[in-house]
Amino acid sequence: MLNKATDIKMKNYKIPLSVRDLWVEYAVERGVVKAVRGVSLDLREGESLALIGESGCGKTTLGLSLVRLLVKAGTIRHGGINYVYREGREIDIRQLSERELQKFRWQECAMVFQSALNALNPVLTILDQFHDTFRSHGHKVTKAYTRQRAKELLREVQLDPERVIDSYPHELSGGMRQRVLLAMSLLLDPQVLILDEPTTALDILTQRTIIDLLQRLQSKLGFSMMFISHDLSTAAELADRMATMYAGVIVELGSVADTFYHPAHPYTLGLIQAVPTVTGDFEELSSIPGAPPDLIDPPSGCKFHLRCPYVAERCRHEEPTLVPVDGNPEHTAACFYPEKALAAASAMWKERRDVAGEKTL
Amino acid sequence: MKKEHSIEVRNLVRTFGSKRNKVTAVDRVNLSIPEGSVLCLVGESGCGKTTTGKMVAGLLKPSGGEVLYQGQSIWTGKGRKSPGFKKFRLDVQIIHQDPYASLNPAHTVYDTLRYPLLRHGLVRNQQEAYERVRELLRTVGLGPVEDFLPKYPHQLSGGQRQRVSVARALTVEPRFIVADEAVSMVDVSLRISLLKLLSRLKNDLGVTYLFITHDLAIAKFFAWEGEIAVMYVGSVVERAATPQLINSPLHPYSKALLSAAPEPDPELTHQKKRFELRSQDIPSLLALPNGCRFHPRCPFFEKGLCDTVRPQLTPVGDGREVACHIAVRELGIADMAVGNLSDAHA
Numbered sequence: 001m002l003n004k005a006t007d008i009k010m011k012n013y014k015i016p017l018s019v020r021d022l023w024v025e026y027a028v029e030r031g032v033v034k035a036v037r038g039v040s041l042d043l044r045e046g047e048s049l050a051l052i053g054e055s056g057c058g059k060t061t062l063g064l065s066l067v068r069l070l071v072k073a074g075t076i077r078h079g080g081i082n083y084v085y086r087e088g089r090e091i092d093i094r095q096l097s098e099r100e101l102q103k104f105r106w107q108e109c110a111m112v113f114q115s116a117l118n119a120l121n122p123v124l125t126i127l128d129q130f131h132d133t134f135r136s137h138g139h140k141v142t143k144a145y146t147r148q149r150a151k152e153l154l155r156e157v158q159l160d161p162e163r164v165i166d167s168y169p170h171e172l173s174g175g176m177r178q179r180v181l182l183a184m185s186l187l188l189d190p191q192v193l194i195l196d197e198p199t200t201a202l203d204i205l206t207q208r209t210i211i212d213l214l215q216r217l218q219s220k221l222g223f224s225m226m227f228i229s230h231d232l233s234t235a236a237e238l239a240d241r242m243a244t245m246y247a248g249v250i251v252e253l254g255s256v257a258d259t260f261y262h263p264a265h266p267y268t269l270g271l272i273q274a275v276p277t278v279t280g281d282f283e284e285l286s287s288i289p290g291a292p293p294d295l296i297d298p299p300s301g302c303k304f305h306l307r308c309p310y311v312a313e314r315c316r317h318e319e320p321t322l323v324p325v326d327g328n329p330e331h332t333a334a335c336f337y338p339e340k341a342l343a344a345a346s347a348m349w350k351e352r353r354d355v356a357g358e359k360t361l
Numbered sequence: 362m363k364k365e366h367s368i369e370v371r372n373l374v375r376t377f378g379s380k381r382n383k384v385t386a387v388d389r390v391n392l393s394i395p396e397g398s399v400l401c402l403v404g405e406s407g408c409g410k411t412t413t414g415k416m417v418a419g420l421l422k423p424s425g426g427e428v429l430y431q432g433q434s435i436w437t438g439k440g441r442k443s444p445g446f447k448k449f450r451l452d453v454q455i456i457h458q459d460p461y462a463s464l465n466p467a468h469t470v471y472d473t474l475r476y477p478l479l480r481h482g483l484v485r486n487q488q489e490a491y492e493r494v495r496e497l498l499r500t501v502g503l504g505p506v507e508d509f510l511p512k513y514p515h516q517l518s519g520g521q522r523q524r525v526s527v528a529r530a531l532t533v534e535p536r537f538i539v540a541d542e543a544v545s546m547v548d549v550s551l552r553i554s555l556l557k558l559l560s561r562l563k564n565d566l567g568v569t570y571l572f573i574t575h576d577l578a579i580a581k582f583f584a585w586e587g588e589i590a591v592m593y594v595g596s597v598v599e600r601a602a603t604p605q606l607i608n609s610p611l612h613p614y615s616k617a618l619l620s621a622a623p624e625p626d627p628e629l630t631h632q633k634k635r636f637e638l639r640s641q642d643i644p645s646l647l648a649l650p651n652g653c654r655f656h657p658r659c660p661f662f663e664k665g666l667c668d669t670v671r672p673q674l675t676p677v678g679d680g681r682e683v684a685c686h687i688a689v690r691e692l693g694i695a696d697m698a699v700g701n702l703s704d705a706h707a
Contacts, residue, residue: 287554
């Protein structure tokens with residue numbers, strides 16, 4: 001019953017961006033880093049998808065592959081990245097020529113990079129950067145037109161256009177630069193927006209401004225958004241669905257509510273148990289023991305087994321794949337024993353809510 | 362019995378720049394931290410928290426005011442020439458914010474940790490140094506130890522460097538640690554274990570902390586039994602026991618920060634009540650507003666009061682202090698700033 005309902009619902013989603021069994025490697029001195037190992041992921045129309053993971057898990061590599069911006073040492077070994085234009089035409093991003101790519105980037109799929117300071121050209125004014133963006137993506141527009149369009153977008157991200165437009169990047173604060181990048185990413189009205197750590201390294205109040213802006217812009221302009229982050233709080237606030245990445249694979253994928261309240265992968269659970277809330281009572285927290293594996297010479301079996309509290313013999317030899325949790329195709333996890341994490345999570349949330357409940361009584 | 366103060370800071374001021382272009386980064390800050398406890402300094406970038414930390418650690422000379430370590434002034438009077446100063450240097454350690462800049466790139470991890478041990482005679486020979494370094498690396502969770510000993514900083518990740526910085530601070534068995542964003546670069550899954558390690562030093566050995574962070578959740582976790590002081594453009598605007606400050610902040614700036622921070626819990630974060638400010642802009646230190654520095658952004662702003670009289674940190678009971686005319690008035694306490702402009706701590 002439930003399956004059928006979700007089945008029908010799923011078919012209704014338009015999927016502008018779809019990754020199929022993607023493998024990405026980096027050639028380094030010591031060997032080959034298998035940074036992304038067989039990832040399949042859909043970005044649905046109008047949704048906000050969080051890609052969560054720790055440093056070195058492959059999340060940025062995955063993001064860069066989507067717009068084919070990998071560094072020279074990186075290669076897509078296998079897999080496809082399917083993109084559907086608004087008018088319905090389908091392409092594989094891997095087949096695009098350099099020229100086609102240039103049109104595709106920004107116009108169809110814009111990416112906002114991790115460090116707002118480094119992503120802007122220090123010797124160009126903000127206006128010139130907007131103009132550059134227009135020209136390098138094949139739009140022959142006048143400076144006056146750029147100025148007018150840039151002003152509109154800067155206003156959209158709550159910046160004072162007069163103050164910002166003729167400034168150089170170093171004259172702006174970190175939060176302002178991040179908003180300039182956001183405005184610039186919307187210049188060609190992309191269908192898909194990929195953001196790498198959009199709120200990291202920003203102050204709390206600035207972070208809040210960016211989160212609110214993204215929510216408002218998305219509901220107004222209707223783009224689909226994928227953001228890469230290590231911060232669970234941002235995901236809880238901003239995402240509809242969440243994908244947890246570990247050692248180059250997605251280990252859990254589901255709605256934000258399912259992933260937070262019913263995590264079925266011990267790594268997802270471990271992350272949730274490691275992050276304190278800001279308000280409320282003191283929580284007992286714990287780290288995940290050990291460290292992420294070396295992706296040049298990864299361990300056998302499940303890549304998490306060396307750190308997993310529920311490890312069994314099977315995990316040491318066989319790598320699990322994503323399967324539905326409790327028969328729900330909308331929530332999948334790559335763990336042979338999902339009931340372990342599920343039980344621990346339900347106990348943890350019960351305790352947290354009980355403590356909170358006692359307080360309000 | 363009242364606990365001894367490990368560190369006390371009185372009217373601390375630090376200015377930067379020339380006479381014409383003077384910036385007051387830290388403006389009359391008063392703090393005291395009892396032996397074996399934690400004071401967490403929170404605030405946004407540029408609020409002066411790092412500058413305060415550096416002055417407390419004896420690395421930056423204050424433009425005014427005093428830093429007292431175990432009752433002895435470290436900057437004035439005999440200060441740095443007194444016999445107690447070397448003890449201060451050993452007792453007080455700082456974990457710098459940026460582990461990319463604070464580790465010597467030409468030293469291996471082993472050297473970084475070995476030199477202070479040998480220099481200060483904490484070990485008798487190389488063999489003992491080797492044993493102690495291994496122990497320190499295990500303590501901060503860098504293993505297998507043998508892999509890390511010969512590594513240079515550029516071969517380590519941000520989180521690993523930060524743990525080397527922590528280990529280095531621990532080499533000389535300090536009594537007081539200034540930890541400036543000590544875990545901000547460490548991965549989420551490992552952060553808590555490092556904080557627990559620092560807590561253990563406090564509980565087992567009585568180490569005192571000035572813990573500087575912009576992350577309120579981390580502040581809450583680490584300083585739950587201690588205090589939090591909130592800084593805004595150079596001054597402390599509120600100081601209270603952590604549970605009080607987190608769950609019933611008095612200063613509008615503290616309220617704004619707490620309500621703006623997203624929570625790692627979808628229901629909780631969507632239910633959170635927002636505290637809207639009048640403006641998003643942090644004032645420039647070169648052109649600070651008159652009166653309360655926060656008044657251009659404050660929703661409780663009262664014309665004629667907040668833009669003319671600078672509020673002082675005022676004790677409001679339970680050992681907490683707040684610098685806000687409105688909050689103090691609502692509690693029915695006489696506003697120290699309006700009646701007399703003497704320092705709240707004196």
